[in-house]
Amino acid sequence: MKVKHKIFNLPFRYPFSISKGTKTHQPTFVVELEFMGIRGYGESPAISYYNIPVEKMAADLEAKKVLVEKFAFSDPERYWHYLHHLFPANPFLVCALDMAGWDLYGKLKRKQLHALWNLDTSKAPLTDYTIGIDSLEKMVAKLKEKPWPIYKIKVGVDHDIEMVAELRKHTDAVLRVDANAGWTLEQALQKIPMLKELGVELVEQPLAKDDWEGMKVLYETSPLPLFADEACVFENDVEKCHQHFHGINIKLTKCSGITPARRMITKARELGMQVMVGCMNESSVGTAAIAQLAPLLDHVDMDGPLLLAEDVAEGVKFEYGKLIYTERPGLGISIPVF
Numbered sequence: 293m294k295v296k297h298k299i300f301n302l303p304f305r306y307p308f309s310i311s312k313g314t315k316t317h318q319p320t321f322v323v324e325l326e327f328m329g330i331r332g333y334g335e336s337p338a339i340s341y342y343n344i345p346v347e348k349m350a351a352d353l354e355a356k357k358v359l360v361e362k363f364a365f366s367d368p369e370r371y372w373h374y375l376h377h378l379f380p381a382n383p384f385l386v387c388a389l390d391m392a393g394w395d396l397y398g399k400l401k402r403k404q405l406h407a408l409w410n411l412d413t414s415k416a417p418l419t420d421y422t423i424g425i426d427s428l429e430k431m432v433a434k435l436k437e438k439p440w441p442i443y444k445i446k447v448g449v450d451h452d453i454e455m456v457a458e459l460r461k462h463t464d465a466v467l468r469v470d471a472n473a474g475w476t477l478e479q480a481l482q483k484i485p486m487l488k489e490l491g492v493e494l495v496e497q498p499l500a501k502d503d504w505e506g507m508k509v510l511y512e513t514s515p516l517p518l519f520a521d522e523a524c525v526f527e528n529d530v531e532k533c534h535q536h537f538h539g540i541n542i543k544l545t546k547c548s549g550i551t552p553a554r555r556m557i558t559k560a561r562e563l564g565m566q567v568m569v570g571c572m573n574e575s576s577v578g579t580a581a582i583a584q585l586a587p588l589l590d591h592v593d594m595d596g597p598l599l600l601a602e603d604v605a606e607g608v609k610f611e612y613g614k615l616i617y618t619e620r621p622g623l624g625i626s627i628p629v630f
Contacts, residue, residue: 368390375390511536542567
């Protein structure tokens with residue numbers, strides 16, 4: 293096996309703001325695994341508050357490149373376990389390699405992953421489209437520019453209710469909100485009933501990721517379903533979130549790839565929780581991986597390619613929120629030669 297990587301700094305169509313800050317570009321790390329002349333691809337975007345920049349992913353990969361390449365590849369789950377122990381402190385790098393392993397595996401089997409897993413793509417939920425925090429005028433303009441059946445509204449600022457109320461004036465679409473851990477318990481208790489009155493469907497990560505006592509109170513009183521994001525990173529977090537959240541939002545990059553994400557979905561279902569897989573502004577490489585899991589989900593947030601002004605691959609398409617699958621094997625994408 294041979295491995296290569298490339299680093300990209302992809303511009304957003306518009307500056308992207310959440311309660312934690314604003315960015316104009318998305319740094320992302322893309323790997324290529326080559327085995328028997330077949331190439332598989334995987335991706336991990338860098339998120340500043342997780343402190344794993346693309347340079348760290350590259351350095352760790354180069355330091356153990358020989359070990360990454362020497363593995364006798366047979367199936368991606370065995371490869372993930374090997375990588376997990378090889379890079380215990382870098383789940384982002386493990387994710388990119390795991391994703392590439394699955395893409396490779398699908399190509400070797402000449403099937404897309406969803407077909408290998410016997411999933412029915414007609415059951416894939418519609419993806420939302422994210423409206424970042426901005427002036428009311430610009431948020432309304434973004435909404436009008438992109439007619440869509442479901443919008444995710446980033447909140448976590450003082451005028452949350454005003455923002456959502458203004459957007460509601462201009463659309464009958466489903467609205468979801470994501471506070472990115474931006475509220476106190478008192479704020480959440482006050483705002484969530486008001487959001488329900490505005491027709492909001494669900495709330496992501498209302499409180500700080502470690503405020504389990506506050507989440508217990510909110511879980512028992514909230515009139516809207518609550519989904520864990522920052523509080524649900526790895527597999528062992530799923531059980532912690534039980535009876536504190538109604539659902540979980542899995543991020544492939546954070547949990548370390550497709551392999552653990554599938555186990556997290558199974559565990560959440562066993563606990564009677566809803567499941568969403570979300571994006572971290574991936575290009576079409578990482579987004580295609582989410583698409584393979586989509587038939588297993590209640591909700592999906594995979595609008596990265598729609599928010600970015602540039603892409604590194606082709607194959608992810610949407611028709612008014614609906615996923616359009618290609619016929620290509622593996623992840624279903626094509627990518628220029630590295």
